Amino acid sequence: MRHRSYRRRAGRPQIPVDLPRSPRNFVLSQLRTHFERAMLMHVRNRSLHCKKHCGATLWHLHHRDGIRSRTRMYTLYSMQRSGNCYKVRLALAQLRIPYRLVEIDILKGENGTPEFRAKNPSGRVPLLEVAAGRYLPESNAILWYIAGGTPLAPDDRFERAEALRWMFFEQNSMEPSIGAAYFWLTLVRGGRDLKMHAIEGWTESGYGALGVMEEHLETNRFFAADRYTIADIALYAYTHIAEQAGFDLSGFPSIRTWLRRVAAQPRHVTMEWSPTLLEAAG
Amino acid sequence: MRHRSYRRRAGRPQIPVDLPRSPRNFVLSQLRTHFERAMLMHVRNRSLHCKKHCGATLWHLHHRDGIRSRTRMYTLYSMQRSGNCYKVRLALAQLRIPYRLVEIDILKGENGTPEFRAKNPSGRVPLLEVAAGRYLPESNAILWYIAGGTPLAPDDRFERAEALRWMFFEQNSMEPSIGAAYFWLTLVRGGRDLKMHAIEGWTESGYGALGVMEEHLETNRFFAADRYTIADIALYAYTHIAEQAGFDLSGFPSIRTWLRRVAAQPRHVTMEWSPTLLEAAG
Numbered sequence: 001m002r003h004r005s006y007r008r009r010a011g012r013p014q015i016p017v018d019l020p021r022s023p024r025n026f027v028l029s030q031l032r033t034h035f036e037r038a039m040l041m042h043v044r045n046r047s048l049h050c051k052k053h054c055g056a057t058l059w060h061l062h063h064r065d066g067i068r069s070r071t072r073m074y075t076l077y078s079m080q081r082s083g084n085c086y087k088v089r090l091a092l093a094q095l096r097i098p099y100r101l102v103e104i105d106i107l108k109g110e111n112g113t114p115e116f117r118a119k120n121p122s123g124r125v126p127l128l129e130v131a132a133g134r135y136l137p138e139s140n141a142i143l144w145y146i147a148g149g150t151p152l153a154p155d156d157r158f159e160r161a162e163a164l165r166w167m168f169f170e171q172n173s174m175e176p177s178i179g180a181a182y183f184w185l186t187l188v189r190g191g192r193d194l195k196m197h198a199i200e201g202w203t204e205s206g207y208g209a210l211g212v213m214e215e216h217l218e219t220n221r222f223f224a225a226d227r228y229t230i231a232d233i234a235l236y237a238y239t240h241i242a243e244q245a246g247f248d249l250s251g252f253p254s255i256r257t258w259l260r261r262v263a264a265q266p267r268h269v270t271m272e273w274s275p276t277l278l279e280a281a282g
Numbered sequence: 283m284r285h286r287s288y289r290r291r292a293g294r295p296q297i298p299v300d301l302p303r304s305p306r307n308f309v310l311s312q313l314r315t316h317f318e319r320a321m322l323m324h325v326r327n328r329s330l331h332c333k334k335h336c337g338a339t340l341w342h343l344h345h346r347d348g349i350r351s352r353t354r355m356y357t358l359y360s361m362q363r364s365g366n367c368y369k370v371r372l373a374l375a376q377l378r379i380p381y382r383l384v385e386i387d388i389l390k391g392e393n394g395t396p397e398f399r400a401k402n403p404s405g406r407v408p409l410l411e412v413a414a415g416r417y418l419p420e421s422n423a424i425l426w427y428i429a430g431g432t433p434l435a436p437d438d439r440f441e442r443a444e445a446l447r448w449m450f451f452e453q454n455s456m457e458p459s460i461g462a463a464y465f466w467l468t469l470v471r472g473g474r475d476l477k478m479h480a481i482e483g484w485t486e487s488g489y490g491a492l493g494v495m496e497e498h499l500e501t502n503r504f505f506a507a508d509r510y511t512i513a514d515i516a517l518y519a520y521t522h523i524a525e526q527a528g529f530d531l532s533g534f535p536s537i538r539t540w541l542r543r544v545a546a547q548p549r550h551v552t553m554e555w556s557p558t559l560l561e562a563a564g
Contacts, residue, residue, distance in 0.1 A: 122451075122494045130440065138454075141447035148439060157430060158412065165423035169404075171454040172420075197479050212404045 074099040074146075075129040077119070078274075079106055081187060083179055083237035084139040085126040086271045091143055091233050093269045095150055101276050107187060139237075140167045143230040152230050159225035166223040166231040169212070170238075177206035178238045182245035199246075206242070210252055213239070217254035221261065228265050236262045241271070356381040356428075357411040359401070360556075361388055363469060365461055365519035366421040367408040368553045373425055373515050375551045377432055383558050389469060421519075422449045425512040434512050441507035448505040448513040451494070452520075459488035460520045464527035485528070492524070492534055499536035503543065510547050518544045523553070 076092070076099050078085035092099055104110045104125050111123040119135050120127045128136045128145070136142055147153040154160045181202040184191035192199075213235065216223065223231040240259050243249055249256055262268070358374070358381050360367035374381055386392045386407050393405040401417050402409045410418045410427070418424055429435040436442045463484040466473035474481075495517065498505065505513040522541050525531055531538055544550070 121497050130443075134440070136440075136443050136447060138447040138450040140450045141443050144446055145439065145443040148442075157427070158416070158418075160430075161412075161418055161423050161427040164426055165418060165420040168420040168422045168450070168453050171450050172457060175454060176458050198483065201480065215403050 072131065075102060076100070077102045077104050077116070077125050077127040077129075079104055079125050080274060081271070082106070082125060083182065083241060083271075084175070087139045087233050087237045088126045088128065088142050088146070089274065090237075090269055091147055091152065091230060093273070093275075094233075094265065094267045095147060095152065096267070097146060099275070101274055103276075140171060140230075140234050143167070143234060147230050151227070152233070154225040154229055156225070163224035163229050163231040167234045169209070170231075170234045173205060173209040173212070174235065174238055177202045177209060178242050178245055178247060181206060181247075182238060182241055185246060186241075186244050203246070206245075206247055210239075210242070210247065210249070210255060214252045214254050217258045221258070228262070232258075232262050237271075354413065357384060358382070359384045359386050359398070359407050359409040359411075361386055361407050362556060363553070364388070364407060365464065365523060365553075366457065369421045369515050369519045370408045370410065370424050370428070371556060372519075372551055373429055373434065373512060375555070375557075376515075376547065376549045377429060377434065378549070379428060381557070383556055385558075422453060422512075422516050425449070425516060429512050433509070434515070436507040436511055438507070444506035445511050445513040449516045451491070452513075452516045455487060455491040455494070456517065456520055459484045459486075459491060460524050460527055460529060463488060463529070464520060464523055467528060468526050481528075488524070488527075488529055492521075492529065492531070492537060495521070496534045496536050499540045503540075510544070514540075514544050519553075 074092075074097065076085075076088060078089060078101060080103060089101075104116065104127075106125065110116065111125060117123055119129070120137050122137065124137055126137070126139050126142060128142045130136050130145065136145055144153060149155075154163050180195075181199070184195045184198075188194070220226070222228050223235060236259065238245075239255060240263075356374075356379065358367075358370060360371060360383060362385060371383075386398065386409075388407065392398065393407060399405055401411070402419050404419065406419055408419070408421050408424060410424045412418050412427065418427055426435060431437075436445050462477075463481070466477045466480075470476070502508070504510050505517060518541065520527075521537060522545075
């Protein structure tokens, strides 16, 4: 029960790096960053187990609603240049959750095939296969599903509501304006001409959303629970590419500082990153 | 501890209506509907208490994260003809949670006053004051906050994700199309002329959203967890007034059946209803 006494220590605990290399102690000794320690501190009433001395330190942590293991690996249907899909890849990377990635190129109509429509009738990505034949769409619902029980998803009643508040705001006020502008103006060939009538509306509501975010960030480091959470991941996805979509962030100094703060979080990955690319590089 | 033995009974418990009229037994005896029994069955590790023999049977139930009582009554800032605000009034009525209602008429600019902006910088309703000076915006975040720990908010990991999935869908695909059309075409004088350029987009995405809902409802009675939840409340709000916004529901038979199913739930209230009106009528 060593991890229990570890949990009871106040402040930042020292990791007992000189413990004998039992499976559990090996896992503990791998938790070197403050983020990883915080992860462990929050995984309550669960035990650590590691079938062999593998490098995937947190993959085998008990999760609130079950045990994640390689036998229940997620499959993520994702488009690399979609901000909604990037959210999920970023959270999975920061939580060190392994998954299979299936690239679905919407621009080539790969979301319209009968095979994909059978998985998700709305034809949207991201789509997470959480168990054999069980599919979950909607990026922010996926974030809650994968991050539940970790520090990335607040558990306190009001803090959870705050995170939800900003994630609903993101899907209602930011994604339909900045997300749509990014899609049509940077990804779709000829999209600017096709959507000329919509640009004024996107601009107005996009800057409106940025204004609300700026005001919050003037007095807060993050969006909810006074720490980095999935609410920040959700809002980061389209904000960090807003300038590509024609939005000028020079008048939003607090947002620009927050963007750097998010990018500096442990195990941050860029939108270009994918586990496939990592494997290819390795 | 009578309520504990009550909770242990399998299936639909019989309510001991002939118990002596102690405060607790009076509350139990009032729980006549299946919905109310289910409410009680799900309120675990809490006790019933009732300071006097009042009719508000469930108002005094301990809640997961604290005790709701008249001393911590919510204040809801709401506009009567807003679908987003109706969601919250409907859930509060079905959960029998008392609250103070403050009408904010957006059409008269009452959301733009310095007093209201100090409460919610985005100027939106609904806005829930959950404690003195603590405000929560975003209708669907409010639904999770008030319904947490009740059968209206699924607690199982995947069912919770399903409910979230449909609630994010609602804010991303339905509210910006059917909600916007309802607002501009039925509430704002001259709104049709002002928003002529947007109507085609609303129509396309609104019917798209209705199509996704229809497909789900062809094989499901409700949206999540195989029962009536806050996901249904969220989607009902704008769907039940879609025809007023110019959408023809005759091609969506499963949606029309579901609308009647939702309206038949215990303690359903219409969009016109408000506790103020009830008090005025009483």
